[in-house]
Amino acid sequence: MFRRLFDKRRRAPDAPVPPPAPTVPAGRQADALLRRLEWTVVRRLDGLLQGDYRTLFRGFGLDLADLREYRPGDDVRHIDWNVTARLQQPHVREFQEDREVAAWFLLDLSGSIDFGSGTVRKRDLLGDFTTVMAMLLTRYGNRVGAVLYGGAGQAAASVVPARAGRRHLLHLIDRMQATPAASPGETRLGDLLDHARAMARRRSVLFVVSDFISAPGWQAPLAMLARRHEVVAVRLVDPLEMALPDLGLVVLQDAETGEQLFVDTHDPAFRKRFADAAAARENELREGFARAGVDCLTLSTYARLDMALLQFARERRHRQGAPGARNAATARGAA
Incomplete structure (x- = not known):
């Protein structure tokens, strides 16, 4: 209320009132x-x-692509225990990654x-x-x-x-x-x-x-x-x-x-x-x-x-x- 009264006092009596700003649709x-x-x-x-092929965030495909030996830092949930028991060496599964995330x-x-x-x-x-x-x-x-x-x-x-x-x-x-x-x-x-x-x-x-x-x-x-x-x-x-x-x-x-x-x-x-x-x-x-x-x-x-x-x-x-x-x-x- 005080701001409104202050604005009226500063404006000249015959000054035109500025039109309200047009509203922009949300879209x-x-x-x-x-x-x-x-x-x-x-x-x-x-x-x-x-890039155009692989993103910074990997996809989560379920198609098995290959098997390789376990290296420190690999996810232990990807270990193939059947191959590990047969070869006496830990092996992990590699999956074909989906592009969609x-x-x-x-x-x-x-x-x-x-x-x-x-x-x-x-x-x-x-x-x-x-x-x-x-x-x-x-x-x-x-x-x-x-x-x-x-x-x-x-x-x-x-x-x-x-x-x-x-x-x-x-x-x-x-x-x-x-x-x-x-x-x-x-x-x-x-x-x-x-x-x-x-x-x-x-x-x-x-x-x-x-x-x-x-x-x-x-x-x-x-x-x-x-x-x-x-x-x-x-x-x-x-x-x-x-x-x-x-x-x-x-x-x-x-x-x-x-x-x-x-x-x-x-x-x-x-x-x-x-x-x-x-x-x-x-x-x-x-x-x-x-x-x-x-x-x-x-x-x-x-x-x-x-x-x-x-x-x-x-x-x-x-x-x-x-x-x-x-x-x-x-x-x-x-x-």
């Missing part, structure tokens, strides 16, 4: 976002993040996702990452779906079935943008992971996109998901969550519970305690991802999305090729 917003990211990000990643985006749209200290919010970063990865996957015939979680105040998570095609991608973006801001309540990320485990029956690639500001207890459901699926944790961060600048007396409000706290950021001891708590949370998250056995992709609101994806792809390929490199080095040393 056009999704198409505009798709075209913008296709020109700014996808064209830079095309051919680098994945079913990918699911587990999207945390709770209140803390709306935070951003600059021009880009974590919610904007979530939408850009989901759009880019879904575009890269669907252009090669893969199916993508999503589970939208709005926090503990939401009755149930919203599900977008896994399908392929540009129209389905636009539908997914529409549902993601139309999801309202979360109602007040604590985030329980474990509920989202449990819902995804009950929904994704076949083995798939799962992207857990969240800032992982949640009630404790999500590590065990994440580890159970990683036993059956290929899980990638996509963590959204903002630099202001790691260290507070000297802003004087400010009021901080919890985006999920609405609780407010009056603090003095001019106090060096308070800023140090804040930084120590942020560092302790970083170590806890790193240990939780390691225990669950999932890779973590960290996206910052102040960093370029394409460069972060390329760096993650290089590190992932290096880790996947590390066992073979170690075996070759061991063989050369034995020779």
